[in-house]
Amino acid sequence: MNRKEGFFKRTGDFLAGQGFYIVLILCVVVIGASAWAMLANTRDEGNFLPVAGELEDRAQLPPSVPTQGGMGHERPAAVPRPPEAGAFPGWGEPEETVSPSPPPPEEQPTVQEQPTVQEQPVVAVEPEALQFIWPVAGWVEVPHSLDQLIFDRTMGDWRTHAGIDITADLGEQVLAVANGTVEQIFHDDLLGTVVVIYHGNGLQSLYANLMEVPLVTEGQWVSMGTPVGAVGGTALAKSGVIHHLHLEIIENGETVDPLLFLPER
Numbered sequence: 001m002n003r004k005e006g007f008f009k010r011t012g013d014f015l016a017g018q019g020f021y022i023v024l025i026l027c028v029v030v031i032g033a034s035a036w037a038m039l040a041n042t043r044d045e046g047n048f049l050p051v052a053g054e055l056e057d058r059a060q061l062p063p064s065v066p067t068q069g070g071m072g073h074e075r076p077a078a079v080p081r082p083p084e085a086g087a088f089p090g091w092g093e094p095e096e097t098v099s100p101s102p103p104p105p106e107e108q109p110t111v112q113e114q115p116t117v118q119e120q121p122v123v124a125v126e127p128e129a130l131q132f133i134w135p136v137a138g139w140v141e142v143p144h145s146l147d148q149l150i151f152d153r154t155m156g157d158w159r160t161h162a163g164i165d166i167t168a169d170l171g172e173q174v175l176a177v178a179n180g181t182v183e184q185i186f187h188d189d190l191l192g193t194v195v196v197i198y199h200g201n202g203l204q205s206l207y208a209n210l211m212e213v214p215l216v217t218e219g220q221w222v223s224m225g226t227p228v229g230a231v232g233g234t235a236l237a238k239s240g241v242i243h244h245l246h247l248e249i250i251e252n253g254e255t256v257d258p259l260l261f262l263p264e265r
Contacts, residue, residue, distance in 0.1 A: 130178040130199055132261045133224055135207065136231065136245050138167035144257040162255040163206070163248035168231040170243045173215075175225050177205050177247075177262070182220045182228070187212075191246060192234025197222060202253075208246035209235035 142150065142165040150161050168174075180199040187193055191208035195216065198204050211232035216222060231245050249258040 130203070130261075131224060132177045132263060133175065134166070134262055134265075135175050135177055135247055136166050136168040136172055138244065140259075141165045141167050141242070141244055144255075144259070146255070163208075163246055164258050165244045165246055167242060167244050170231055170233065171211070172231045173227045174207050174210060174229050174231060174245055176222045176228050178224050180205070180222060182216045182218050182222060185214055185216070185218055187234070190236050192236070193229065193232065195228050197228070202251060204250040206248040206250060208248070209233070209244065 142161055144164050145161045149159060176197055178197075178199050180197040182195065183198040183204065184196040185194070188208070193208070193210040193212050193214060195207045195210060195214050196204055197207075207228060209232060210229035212234060214229040216226070216228045222228065231243055233243065235246065247258050249256050249261055
């Protein structure tokens with residue numbers, strides 16, 4: 001009995017002296033045990049207290065992301081992870097690159113072919129035939145001769161004759177044998193005063209042994225029968241014969257017989 005009383009007495013004295021510390025230790029133990037129990041329960045449910053880094057991440061989450069609650073804190077809802085490659089056919093395989101279809105070609109305007117015009121053969125149109133008259137009213141004293149030599153009484157020798165000599169009175173008017181343009185007027189030592197008329201198509205008429213002053217000018221258009229000058233005595237080669245007109249017809253640069261063009265009498 002005395003032992004029990006002594007034990008309780010000693011215990012009471014110890015508790016009386018150290019009671020504060022004992023109570024403090026017990027409180028710490030109880031708090032630690034409660035905290036450990038709560039932490040274990042949280043880990044079992046998948047909820048855990050966030051660390052400092054996670055708090056910053058959560059602050060940057062958009063408000064539209066759903067969260068789950070736990071321990072008075074919020075964290076993003078778990079996002080389902082995609083299944084591993086091969087779990088489902090076609091999952092995780094790279095998508096085929098589809099080349100964009102080229103734009104359709106622009107439609108070219110339809111060009112209607114012009115009907116082929118068959119070319120008509122070019123038909124040469126013959127110029128209107130010239131009409132000729134005699135330049136003076138005389139007769140042919142010396143004919144045209146290129147193949148045979150003719151004796152020239154003035155020069156006293158035998159020579160060819162490029163034109164014809166037509167007898168005429170001194171001062172008689174000399175007429176244009178056909179329509180044309182006065183091409184040249186000049187003085188030649190042997191032929192005297194000369195007038196040349198161009199009739200077209202390479203045809204010319206030459207009038208020589210005229211008086212010094214002709215009646216036409218170069219470039220002047222003359223009609224058949226227009227006076228071009230008067231019979232004179234300016235030709236040195238014709239001084240030994242009676243008064244006459246020397247007439248030549250030149251075709252493409254070659255002298256021809258004027259009688260081929262003058263009308264028959």
